[in-house]
Amino acid sequence: MPKTKSVYTCRECGASFPKWSGQCPDCQAWNSLEEGVAEAGPVKGPKGRGNWTGVASAQVLSLADVQAEEATARLPSGLSELDRVLGGGWVPGSVVLLGGDPGIGKSTLLLQVQDALAAGHGSLYVTGEESAAQVAMRARRLNLDPARLDCLTETSLETVLATAAERRPAFMVVDSIQTLWTETLQSAPGAVAQVRECAARLVQFAKQTGCAVVLVGHVTKEGALAGPRVLEHMVDAVLYFESDSGSRYRLIRAVKNRFGAANELGVFAMTDKGLKPVGNPSAIFLSGQEEPAAGSCVLVTREGTRPMMVEVQALVSPSTLSNPRRVAVGIDGNRLAMLLAVMNRHAGIAIGDQDVFINVAGGIRVTETASDLAIALALQSSLREKPLSGKLVAFGEVGLSGELRPVYNGEERLREAAGQGFETALVPEANLKGVRARMTVRGCRRLTDALAMARE
Structure with a gap:
């Protein structure tokens, strides 16, 4: 009986090695090599570098000659x-x-x-x-x-x-x-x-x-x-x-x-x-509170091709620790640290000695940068302990110099907000071009302008 040989395969990239190691040499993943039985190798091809004599060639097609057929006969899932x-x-x-x-x-x-x-x-x-x-x-x-x-x-x-x-x-x-x-x-x-x-x-x-x-x-x-x-x-x-x-x-x-x-x-x-x-997922992601609460701002995000409204909650409280806590649930923690630095430098809002907690209600995770403005408004609302208007929505990207950058599909987001009964929107000024929404849309060039409008 021939002796069984072992091979170690990486479960991350699929590369195989004859010996085990703590780190995969190909993808650099740690503790990802798993032992298995070595299988029979493939049949060797022609000897000699570049010698492909006896190998049949394949037909090459021009993409202009290929008829692209759209897959229209889909099977409906019933959901x-x-x-x-x-x-x-x-x-x-x-x-x-x-x-x-x-x-x-x-x-x-x-x-x-x-x-x-x-x-x-x-x-x-x-x-x-x-x-x-x-x-x-x-x-x-x-x-x-x-x-x-x-x-x-x-x-x-x-x-x-x-x-x-x-x-x-x-x-x-x-x-x-x-x-x-x-x-x-x-x-x-x-x-x-x-x-x-x-x-x-x-x-x-x-x-x-x-x-x-x-x-x-x-x-x-x-x-x-x-x-x-x-x-x-x-x-x-x-x-x-x-x-x-x-x-x-x-x-x-x-x-x-x-x-x-x-x-x-x-x-x-x-x-x-x-x-x-x-x-209507926007309805389940909103809290449905009868009275607006401090530290809450409604964001119009976008998941795939669908605009969706979620509630961004912020809590700012004095810290007793030498290093105040920064907790972000539903957003990137590095993005939160950047926003806090921009608000401190360009808006004069210093919360370096405060614990900061950010949560996106409903368990959804927001990955796009359009959530920057809503997070900043929620932080200011919690710090001042003054709630924002219950009919206010916001979206926009905040740059490192404090400017507000436009986001894509702004008009579609505003239509979704108007359809949910919201009356006012704070957006970057560049998103006002060609907007026809059944609500009051206020454009801002800088983060300081948006924070000042929210305090009115």
Whole structure:
């Protein structure tokens, strides 16, 4: 018997090495090398550098001769918010990777999608973590018809592909990719080599048959998808399921999408009958307080193609520590430190001896710089202990010299604010060009001007 050789594969970049080391030499990730069994190497090509004699050449096409066909025959998911994130529905032949924390509702969502597609298209739910009885219990709890839901309890990739090739489903769910294993590899299920090979075979099956495949992926304690990083590059779309602790609302964010807009956001409410789309997410992210509170400012942000209104809360209080605390939830902490420095230097607001806490209500995370002005207004309101107007919204980027820079899609943001009943908006002056909004819009050149207008 030949001696089995070990190989160490990086779960971040997929590079393989004959020896273990604490840091991956390729991607510099720490403690990411996992031991596996070395597989048979590929067949060597022609000897000699640049010698490609005997290798058939491929046909080269000009892009002008290629007819770009828009994927219009999408499969509706039955959930409007999910269709928004996907760009209009499931594209035949696409592979989507869905990740999220355990118990957040991934299986519930996909079972509802299978029920919606079962009426006009064949579907198959492949589960490697639950039994068929558990899936049936969930379907009955969600008031779905178990008679039209096909389930396969299997972890062998060859058996799954053979069954799918025989039944020819238009939609297939694999829950989860970490439980599948193939006979061509000797490593255990969930290993880097197994996950990568199983995903490649499923992608090939989807492209050849036109079946829309959804891969459910585990997440690490840091919130990233488990397995090799190359897995996200192999699929057509990567969706993340997010939720604030203790909240009944679920967010689905498209990190990557080859058939639609990236960073699109879908909002769902978890009920005893499953996930329900939320058509007006701005209403749930606003506090709904009858009286305005000090340190609160409404921001018009943008997630993908949708303008959304969220409440930015600030708390400034005297500190007893030598180094006052700076806590940011929902925004970048480095961005908060920069805003505090700009307010100190250009607006004369010195809060270096104060504890500063910033929170975006509703558990949403704002990554764009348009939140700078709303954060500054909320900080001033909390410091002066005077609430802003309950009908005021703001957005704008603050520069290091104290100027207000314009943000994109300003008119669309203002239309969303007017539709929610807000009457006044503080925006950068450059965003006033061509604006036709049913509200009072006040433009400001510098941060000091905006802070002065808010004090009026």
